[in-house]
Amino acid sequence: MKKIVILGAGTGGTLMANKLRKALPKKEWEITVVDKHRSHYYQPGFLFIPFGIYNKERVVKPKQKFLPSGVNFIVEDIDRVLPDKSEVLLKNNQTLSYDFLIIATGTQTSPDETPGLKGKEWYKSIFDFYTYEGASALHEFLKNWQGGTMVVNIAEQPIKCPVAPLEFSFLADTFFKKRKIRDKVNIVYSTPLSGAFTKPKATAMLSKLLSEKNINIVPDFYIEKVDEDAKKIVSYDGREISFDLLVSIPVNKGADYVERSGMGDDLNFIPTDKFTLRSQKWENIFVLGDASNIPTSKAGSVVHFAADVLYENVLSAINGKPLEAKFDGHSNCFIETGEGKASLIDFNYDTEPLPGTYPVPGIGPMKLLKNTRLNHWGKLGFEYIYWNILIKGLHLPVSSKMSMKGKKID
Template sequence: MKKLLILGAGTGGTIMANKMRKVLERDEWDITIVDQFKTHYYQPGFLFIPFGMYKKNDVIKPKSDFFPVGLNVIYSKIDKIEPENNRVLLEEGVVLNYDYLIIATGTRTAPEETPGLKGDLWYKDIFDFYTIEGALALADYFKTWKGGKLVVNIAELPYKCPVAPLEFVFFADAFFTERGLRDKVEITYVTPLPGAFTKPRATKMLGELLKDKNIHIIPDFNIAEVDNVNKKIIDYAGVEVPFDCLVSVPTNMGDPMIERSGMGDELNFVPTDKYTLQSQKAENIFVIGDAANVPTSKAGSVVHFEADILQENLMCAIEGRPFTAKFDGHANCYIETGYGKGTLIDFNYDTEPLAGSFPFPGIGPFGLLKVSRMNHYGKLIFRWIYWHILLKGKEMPIDSEMQMAGKKL
């Protein structure tokens, strides 16, 4: 029996398990997936929790609900990968050999990387919303908060779901307006980027939205430390921003197991060919999603598009053919802008987010770089699509490769 091993049963690992089980013969191929946790989190839903729009139960399901028949599932921590021996060591001495390995161990928040962030005020006046614990703690805090300086800070690039902190401040504007507190809440968006986003057209559009909503932006801010006593964040250039409530997007890092395996870059992301998704370390190792260092967004949509490419290229490798699929960096993000409206961006390695319309058979089209009610519904419908279609590796009516149809240059 040949062995395909998948590390991580999040979005990428689960989709790949479903896709590969369909195409690899059961009597020839063992497929095994390893994850330390039994719960699958719908991570895009975390954003909605602080504002009382989703509860915990809206974003969790057992991982086992999404596994195909004929998949070996192991719940265990991973010690390390030994690429030279084609094997993975789990905790307590368990050894798994593989012919092909897919790394899908994602990224995690690492607040301990910023001095003072996980200090006395952590989960008292300082929160994150990229973990279920942080999102729930913040929801409780906002229930009774009387207002003050609300500072949203991104610690470092890259970070998961690059539009989420923008959506957070848009939601906060609407939430505190609806509560009659908006005049008592000063919202400041503090980012290491030179503006609201990376690419010129999206930055302009989103920057104007921030201005319209009276949200201040402090760009080019690289946080050096959090002063818990005087309640301010300080950057390396000495700029200080005071806060009453700090919502942080902490430094994102790959799994510590990647570092133990000697396979990571300085943030524990795995050096990966950005077109083929093959690891640069070994020919029989592939990487999907946030775990890879490819220069596109760390986001579920990217994982979904990569999965089609990875399936094809993995089959090429198994059958001894040259790679035929090439990932273009395609990302597609609905952006909530508050008051039941949203906008949408669609881009890849080479094409920045453009205005126009995005065709979506059956539901769309959706407006690109435009604020509309339809885009908000797109985001809500997506949760259903995620649980019922996407994780199970079923076909979606969207191309993995970015299309120019509808876009205006």
């Protein structure tokens, strides 16, 4: 019997397990999924937890519930991959051999990479919201906070969901207004980027929003350390920003086993062909989503669109055929802008976000680079789609390739 091993039972791993189990005969192909956690997290929901909009029941569910029957699920930590031997070693000394390996272990926050970040003030006046634990702790803090300077700091790029720090800032503005303490809160947005975002048109729109909401942006800020005693973050060029509340987006890195396996770059992301999604070094290894180093957003939509391409290419590889499916870097993302509105961006490797309509050209109903209530409801509605359609590998009527139809070019 031939074997496929999938590392990671998050969005990408679960989606691929469902797709491949339907496509491959059970008598010929054994599929095994490995993950060290039993709980599946709806990570887009972490953004809403600090403000009391979402609770645990909406973002945490058992992983086993979403994996298909006929798939082996092993809950264990990964020690390392031996790619030249086509083997995976687990921490319990179990060895898994494979004919094909799909790596979908994502990225994780690494606050220890920044001196002083994860010290005595961690979860007291310094929080993250990219983990369930951090978002929940921040929720408890914000319920009684009476104001001061809140600094939202991005330590380094790339990060999961690049727009989430902006969304957090916008939602915080609304939250403090509802609590009638906005005039007592100074919101500072600190980023290593030279602007609010990486793409010009989106940056212009988002920068305008920051200004309208009286959120002060500090660009080109590369954090070196956190001075916990003085409550300051310090950049490599010596600039300092004082805070009463620091909301950190720590350094994001790939899984630790990638480093032990000698398969990744300095941030443990795996060099991957950006079109075929196959490892640049090993022909029987494919990489999906945040675990790769492909030059697109580390976002859930990328996993969804890339999975369609990966599925076709894995089947081609199994049948000894050329990998003809190509991923164009397609990504789209709802951006919560506060006060019950959101924007929407749609882009790929070569094309920046443009105004227009989505997903139906000329009709929408979503508006690109516009702040609308319908976009906001689209963001909230995606939760149902995620749990009930997307990770189950069911068809969504949205093309994995980005279309220029309905977009406006100046």
